[in-house]
Amino acid sequence: MSGLKLFRTDTTNCGMTEVMPRLAEIEADVQGLIEAHMETLLGVRFLVSEYSTGPVHGGRIDSLGLDENGAPAIVEYKRGTDAGVINQGLFYLAWLMDHRAEFEHLVRDRLGVTAASQVLWGGPRLICIAGNFTRYDVHAVREHRRSIDLVRYRLFGRDLLGLETVASVSGSMQVARRARRQPVVRAAADVQGAAMRELAGAVDEVLLGLGDGVNRVERKTYRAYQRLRNFACLCPPQRSKLLVYLKVDPKEVDLVPGFTRDVSGLGHHGTGDLEVQLRTSRDVERAQDLFRASYMAA
Secondary structure, eight states, X not given: OOSOOEEEEETTTTEEEEEOEEOOSSHHHHHHHHHHTHHHHHSEEEEEEEEEOHHHHOXXXXXXXXXXXXXXXXXXXXXXXXXXXXXXXXXXXXXXXXXHHHHHHHHHHHHOHHHHHTOOTTSOEEEEEESOOOHHHHHHHHHSSSEEEEEEEEEETTTEEEEEEEEEEOTTHHXXXXXXXSHHHHXXXXXXXXXXXXXXXXXXXXXXXXXXXXXXXXXXXXEEEEESEEEEEEOOOOSSOEEXXXXXXXXXXXXXXXXXXXXXXXXXXXSOSEEEEEOSHHHHHHHHHHHHHHHHHO
């Protein structure tokens, strides 16, 4: 990582030893490590490695997956800095959009019929993982109308991996802006009028304001807020409350009946094991530390 330093405490001599960062020996080492733990690291369910795009197209996608919101995900790896990684990924992304049925067939084979029927084609993702990126890469990502994440990796010692999001852009950003008048907010207007509409808007503003690189993804049953992985999911209002699901361990929270609830193991829309119930703007203020903790965890 560019400015990150990692130290190991020496309990014997009461000292500190710096753990020096390094790149992988070969690109395949990075790919193998990510693919083996893709859902934990990226929030993406792994489908297949080195997927051939056929003799006419003549390509081979490093990794294909399906993210936690149902969006197709292409993951490309580079050991160090490679100016061609974004263009290569976009080349494969264009192929993917022209071969939706083939991808859905792959999802059905690996993850089942339900997952295949819920593939979200509105925002397919390209995740580029490399030793470093140039400022031109970051600029190029912001100019494209695609969902692209640039992720810098470093290996520390023999058993530590660091991932840093350098840039993240959602290709569905225009849809997300319109969505303020669509799924969540429209439902609020139907159910409880201006009060719920204002509350949903306040939650949206707080979650987007937590930091750079927060993207919104619209699904029929929830709105996801993500920075590489989901950190919050906002559901359409019930009669008198909003439900937000966070990536916070409920065991580390003092649960308050009527405000926070452990939903690990319970079915619900969106992702996250901590349910937060919001009824007033005061509840939004109470929840901000939880929002921030989930954002940091992602």
